[in-house]
Amino acid sequence: MEIKITKTTAPGVMPPENELGFGKVFTDHMLLVDWTEKEGWKDARIQPFGNISLHPASTVLHYGAEIFEGLKAYRRADGGVQLFRPMENIRRMNNSAERMSLPQMDEKDMLELLTTFVKLEEKWVPKSFGTSLYLRPFLFGNDESLGVHAVKNATFMLIASPSGSYYAEGINPVSIMIESEDVRTVRGGTGYAKCGGNYAASTRAGERAAKKGYSQVLWLDGVERKYIEEVGAMNVMFKINGKIVTPLLTGSILPGITRKSCIEVLKSLGYTVEERLLSLEELVDTLECGTLEEAWGCGTAAVVSPIGKLAYGDKEYVVGGGKIGEVTQRLYDILTGIQWGKEEDPFGWVYPL
Numbered sequence: 001m002e003i004k005i006t007k008t009t010a011p012g013v014m015p016p017e018n019e020l021g022f023g024k025v026f027t028d029h030m031l032l033v034d035w036t037e038k039e040g041w042k043d044a045r046i047q048p049f050g051n052i053s054l055h056p057a058s059t060v061l062h063y064g065a066e067i068f069e070g071l072k073a074y075r076r077a078d079g080g081v082q083l084f085r086p087m088e089n090i091r092r093m094n095n096s097a098e099r100m101s102l103p104q105m106d107e108k109d110m111l112e113l114l115t116t117f118v119k120l121e122e123k124w125v126p127k128s129f130g131t132s133l134y135l136r137p138f139l140f141g142n143d144e145s146l147g148v149h150a151v152k153n154a155t156f157m158l159i160a161s162p163s164g165s166y167y168a169e170g171i172n173p174v175s176i177m178i179e180s181e182d183v184r185t186v187r188g189g190t191g192y193a194k195c196g197g198n199y200a201a202s203t204r205a206g207e208r209a210a211k212k213g214y215s216q217v218l219w220l221d222g223v224e225r226k227y228i229e230e231v232g233a234m235n236v237m238f239k240i241n242g243k244i245v246t247p248l249l250t251g252s253i254l255p256g257i258t259r260k261s262c263i264e265v266l267k268s269l270g271y272t273v274e275e276r277l278l279s280l281e282e283l284v285d286t287l288e289c290g291t292l293e294e295a296w297g298c299g300t301a302a303v304v305s306p307i308g309k310l311a312y313g314d315k316e317y318v319v320g321g322g323k324i325g326e327v328t329q330r331l332y333d334i335l336t337g338i339q340w341g342k343e344e345d346p347f348g349w350v351y352p353l
Contacts, residue, residue, distance in 0.1 A: 001044050001109045003031075003116055008048035017126045020164035022301070023134065027124040031117045031158040035103045041156075046117060049159065055144040064197045065141030065151050067096040070300050071257075072132040072163075073118050073353075075125045076341030081133075083351040084339045086114060088257040093137060096193035101150050102139055110137075117158050119353055129340055130165030166302050171324050171332065173308025174215035174297075176231055178280065179205045180313075183222035184230065184252070191229075191252030198254075199233065206232065214311060216297070220280060221252060228278045234297035234305065235259035238283070239327055241291045244273045258298045258335070264347060265334055271327070280312070287317040294325030303339075304332045 008028045015025060026049055033044040059065040071089045073081050090111060094104040114135065118125075125133040137158045141151035182205040185191030185198055202217075209217045216232030228247050230236055235256040237246045244266050249255050266273050286292035287310060295307035308322040337343030338350060 001033075001041070001112055003113065004043075004045040005120065006045065006047045007120075010048075014124055014126070014162055017128045017131050017162075017164060018168070020126065020131065020162050022163045022166075023161050025162055027121040027133075027160045027162070029117070029120060031113060031156075033105075033113065033156040035154045035156065037152040041103070041105060041109070044113065046120060052157075054142060057144050057146050059141035059143045059145075059151055059153075062146060063141075063148060064195065065100060065102060065154075066138065067093065067100055067102060067140075067193060067195045068136060068138035069093045069096075069194060071135050071137075072300065072339070073125050073135060073160075074132050074340050075127050078341070080341070081118065081122055081125050081353045082339075082341060083114070083118070083353070085257055085261065085349045086111060086351050088260065089137075090114075092194065092255065092257070093139070096195060097139060099190055099193040100195055102141060103151070103154055105156065113156075113158065115351075115353055117160070121160055122353075124160065124162045126162050126164075128165065129342075130167065130336075132163055132339075134161045134163045136160065171306060171329075173306040173319075173322055173324055175213065175309040175311065176216055176218050176307050177209040177212060177214040178310065178312040179209070179217040179219055180225070181205070183225070184219045186222035187251045189222075189252060192249070192255060194254060202233070212311075218310065221250075226279050226281070228280060228283055229253050231297040231305075231307070234299035234302065236295070236297050236307075237262065238278070238286070238292060239294035239325065240286050242272075242293070244271050244327070245278055246273065246275055248275050248277055250277075256299055258300055258303060261335060261347075261349070262298050262304070262331055265331060266327075268346075269330070283310075284312060284317075287319070292319060294328055295319045296325070296328045296331075298331075303335050304328050 030049045069089045097104045139156045205217045219229040221227040297305040306324040306328045338345045
């Protein structure tokens, strides 16, 4: 794919790495590719970062025709830069596009767009362990009509934000509230797609949990309201009697790349991993009888996030003594070691630039 590059005449300066935070600072450029039903993908370009113009009737503004992804570029100790399993994000983005009736893109073309952009913005990849350049590809419909119909015009974009360490103050277990009122998605819906509506729908429950002193919510399925699904915006895993249990991907759960990586690492370490339906009743039983040994969320931002407390109704349960468990810590060490190039990659996951 031919990419036209227009470089900025006013390059920015990255703040000190300990002040980066997440999603607050952006690189010098952004990437755009247009799509029309008649012509397909066209006019790939990288231009100075700035505001975009949208018609007030644009499809994305009225009917939520949009999807996005999240992945990172990591700085190795030798100064080089690498991505982590980018093809997994590309394939998931195309799956999301199919669900939301948005155009899909050739995998090789999308990889070329990602790598070309990161190479141009390489100075924005921070150096400290735990920091990264967060990449946000997104795609939205922009038909200039209020009619509800299949998208005929769309735009793919990519922006990037240098991000600080998620665990600048150490990995501290979080407190989670099991949500019994709202649901995130249902089978047959958009749960497996990475679209903004799923996240907007989760905000109200998250705010209720925060007011009660909890970091996130643990979602139950939207049909029977009895099976564990996700924790906040991450997948979730439990160590029960020495086995690892994680909710089965039924179509209402996002198929996380970190989730997939955790499963593959755990199996390589000899753990039995069960992907199955896990009921709230069973989970509470493991809490009350002490067989729940560890629990953690997993996702791109945090890698793993240990759960130290689970609350349901008027009861609170401490998990693993309220401390990060051995398996959780080992997963974090292995995955971050591979991502930042501190450990060998026996799985072939890293993509050096």
